[in-house]
Amino acid sequence: MISTPAIAAGLSPKIRKDIGIQALSRSMPIARIARENQVSRKFVYEQEGIAAQALDESFLATKGDDEVLFYLPITKTWLFQLILALVLICHSSYRGVVELLRDLFDWSISVGTVHNRLQVAAVKAEKINQAQDLSTIKQGLHDEIFQGSMPVLTGVDAFSTYCYLLKAAEHRDEDTWGWYLLELQNRGFDPDYTIGDGAKGLRAGQKAVMSDTPCHGDVFHILKQFKDFVQSLTRTVQGATSSRLEQKEDIARARLKNQVSRSMTSKLVHLKRREQRLLTLLKDIKTLFQWMVHDVLELAGPIFSVRQELFDFIKVELKQRDDGEFPMMRKLWKALHNQRDQLLAFSEILDQKLAEIATRLDVPLAKVREVCLLHRKQNTSNAYWEKWNQLHRGLSGKFHSLMEAVTDTNLRFKS
Missing domain, CATH: 1.10.10 (Arc Repressor Mutant, subunit A)
Known part of the structure; x- marks a missing residue:
């Protein structure tokens, strides 16, 4: 048409x-x-x-930088909300809040007013927090942090990361921890267990008011202590190497002037022996640290009894190498000796969980353990997928259910 x-x-x-x-x-x-x-x-x-x-x-088409995107009705209530956001979200200082409001909003406000607004908000937040039901918390994470020199007692739900305790206190002893734990119990706090470091006041306070609730060890702090010792020893070795090289250079310069003394060569021999001894010690300590990280305290690791044997072996090896030169080694050994049962408590619970999975899915416990150990491998590696295929063939239709159950268990422990 x-x-x-x-x-x-x-x-x-x-x-x-x-x-x-x-x-x-x-x-x-x-x-x-x-x-x-x-x-x-x-x-x-x-x-x-x-x-x-x-x-x-x-x-x-792009909008110009000066084009109005939206309009906001600025009220005092909105500005007070902005103050809270700047402090809590942006971690701004009080004076930073004052300067921003002055420069961007042409609104004059004092540092004292900022402090007062935060205190008002804190009172409201306190009432809301006190009304929360804590009976659903099954694993509590307890620790002591510091605001300057002031200890702050903290408690966090391991599963949801909800902070149910955040109290600045003059002390962190048994009585102080016990007092706040009693307050939490009045709000329904009754976990299966808690996790904390080796702080004496923390553990004594819980034992006094929650004697039936175990306090498992926090592996983070002990591994950090171990790592700090490795790093300190590494610096000592580097210093020994530098001293040996400096002495060697001094001898070379003295040889040019035909002024090499017996004491200089004797000192060089001593420095070489010290350097070699420290290198050997550092190598051994690094090996023990790797065992502690990847075998003893790794979530996907051996059974509880094997972990105990490895833990005790590491303690013995540390003690044998402690000649008194490194106070950090003695302190580390003492911490391991005092906290073994608490640090390995998670492993015993994990073994129980894996045994429950084996019974529920009617799968040999050894296969459940193999699936758990599979999580140690990177899922981008050939070794991971080779083992994955092997387990898939051996378990047939139960593999995916088992994989899901073990993964869920591991995630709960990691949280």
Whole structure:
């Protein structure tokens, strides 16, 4: 059908837009679009071009930096909310809040007012926190952090990361911890167990008011203590190497002047022996540290009894190498000796969980353990997928259920 200019000219903007959209979408042939609208194909192509240009302008156009994006009704309530956001989200100082409000909003406010607004918000937050039901918390994480020299007692739900305790206190002894734990119990706090470091006040306070609730060891702090000793020993070795090289250079310079003394060579021999002894010690300590990290305290590791044997072996090896030169080694050994049962408590619970999975899914416990150990490997490595395929063939239809159950158990322990 051949269109007349009158028909095309008389089409409304909406119909022209629809023609352009139909042509762009390729929902029907151009000839059919032209026939149904009694226009020429040339006219359809023209509308398609107009529509395409409009889309390009819409998507490619950028708004100027000075274009108004939105308007905000600024009230005192909104500004007080901004103060809270700046302090709690942006970690701004009080004076930083004062400067921002002055420079961006032309609003003068004192440091004392900022402090007072935060105190008002804290009182409201305290009432909300006190109304929370803590009976659903099954694993509590307890620790002591510091605001300057002021200890702050903390408690966090391991599963949800909800902070149910955050109290600045003058002391962190048994009585102080016991007092706040009693307050938590009044709100339903009754976990299966808690996790904490070796702080005496923390553990004594819980034992006094929650004697039936075990406090497992926090592996983070002991591993950090071990790592700090490795790093300190590494620096000592580097210092010994530097001393040996400096002495060697001194002898070389003295030899040029024919002034080498017996004491200089004797000192070099002593420095070489010390360096070699420290290198050997560092190598041994690094090996013990790796065993502690990847075998003893690793979540996907051996059974509880094997971990105990490895733990005791590491303690013995440390003690044998302690000649009194490094106080950090003695302190580390003492910490390991005092905290073994607490640090390995998670392993005993993990073994129980894996045994429950084996019974529920009717799978040999050894296979459950293999799936657990699979999580030690990187899921991007060939070793991981080779073992994955081997377990999949051996377990057939139960593999995916077992994998899901073990993964869920590991994630709960990691949280």
